[in-house]
Each structure stands twice: as structure tokens, then as C-alpha cells.
Amino acid sequence: MSMLTHTEIKTVCTPVEPGEDINYIIAKMNIGIREGKDGLGLAANQVGETKRIIMVDNGSFKHIFLNPVITRRYGGTINSREGCLSFPGKTALVVRHKQITMEGLSPTGEKLAFKLKGLNAIIIQHEVDHLDGISCMDKAFKVITNKVSSGEPERG
Numbered sequence: 001m002s003m004l005t006h007t008e009i010k011t012v013c014t015p016v017e018p019g020e021d022i023n024y025i026i027a028k029m030n031i032g033i034r035e036g037k038d039g040l041g042l043a044a045n046q047v048g049e050t051k052r053i054i055m056v057d058n059g060s061f062k063h064i065f066l067n068p069v070i071t072r073r074y075g076g077t078i079n080s081r082e083g084c085l086s087f088p089g090k091t092a093l094v095v096r097h098k099q100i101t102m103e104g105l106s107p108t109g110e111k112l113a114f115k116l117k118g119l120n121a122i123i124i125q126h127e128v129d130h131l132d133g134i135s136c137m138d139k140a141f142k143v144i145t146n147k148v149s150s151g152e153p154e155r156g
């Protein structure tokens with residue numbers, strides 16, 4: 001069975017508490033993100049753990065965030081075409097903000113804060129939605145079933 005078929009993707013995740021052992025969750029997420037070809041991000045509830053942890057891996061922008069919060073959404077919106085590791089073979093068209101500011105903690109407790117645009121802003125919006133039990137399929141104004149070997153990216 002795939003690691004990525006969990007009913008917990010409908011669950012609102014709870015914050016990571018100071019000192020809480022989350023290493024086993026990150027280990028599961030590291031395996032889960034590799035399960036999807038071209039996965040750019042993953043939320044803990046996609047591997048069945050209902051803690052507020054996301055992982056982003058977009059080449060140069062590679063981070064794990066505990067308790068991530070989007071603090072500002074601006075710059076207008078775009079229609080984003082997204083895949084999700086929890087919904088292989090489907091693509092969602094979703095309205096996203098073009099720019100965000102966000103903050104969270106690293107796994108070692110350091111404060112992280114970023115101003116993001118483009119794909120990185122979209123990945124964070126997609127993953128933070130997961131932590132609230134919302135997938136891009138829930139938000140989609142259109143869902144497309146991909147043709148076999150269409151090469152659509154699985155974004156997380």
C-alpha cells in the first residue's frame with residue numbers, strides 16, 4: 001500500500017509542541033516525498049501524521065517547516081495548475097495568491113521567515129491548506145484527469 005493514501009488528509013493538524021519528538025514524522029515524510037515522482041512538497045497528514053509539519057523541495061528552496069503560517073497574501077491571484085501526491089493521475093485548477101509572506105520553525109527550533117512568489121508561494125499555499133484538511137481537489141474550480149504518461153507534475 002502506498003504511504004500516501006491516508007484519510008488523515010481531511011484532518012486539521014495540531015501544532016508541534018516545544019520539545020516534541022517529530023523525527024519519526026520527518027523520516028516518514030522523507031520517504032513519502034520520494035514516492036511521488038517530481039513531488040515538490042508534502043504535508044505530515046499525507047503520511048498519516050496529524051501534526052503541523054510541511055516539507056518543500058523545489059531545487060534551491062528546500063525546507064522543513066514546523067507550525068508554518070502564511071502571514072500575508074498579496075500581489076493578486078493566478079489560476080494555478082496543480083498535482084497532489086495524494087491524488088495521482090489528477091490535476092486541479094486552483095486560484096492562488098501570487099505572493100505571500102510566511103513563517104515557521106525549523107526542525108531544530110530556529111525561526112524561519114520568507115517572502116515568496118511564483119512556484120514557491122504556490123507550494124506553501126498548497127501545503128498549508130493540507131494542514132487544515134483541505135486539498136487542491138477540494139479547492140479546485142476544475143479537476144482534470146490526466147491521460148496516462150502525460151508528464152503532469154505531482155506537486156505535493
Ligand SMILES: [Zn+2]
Pocket residue numbers: 083084085086126130135136155156
Ligand atoms: Zn497535495
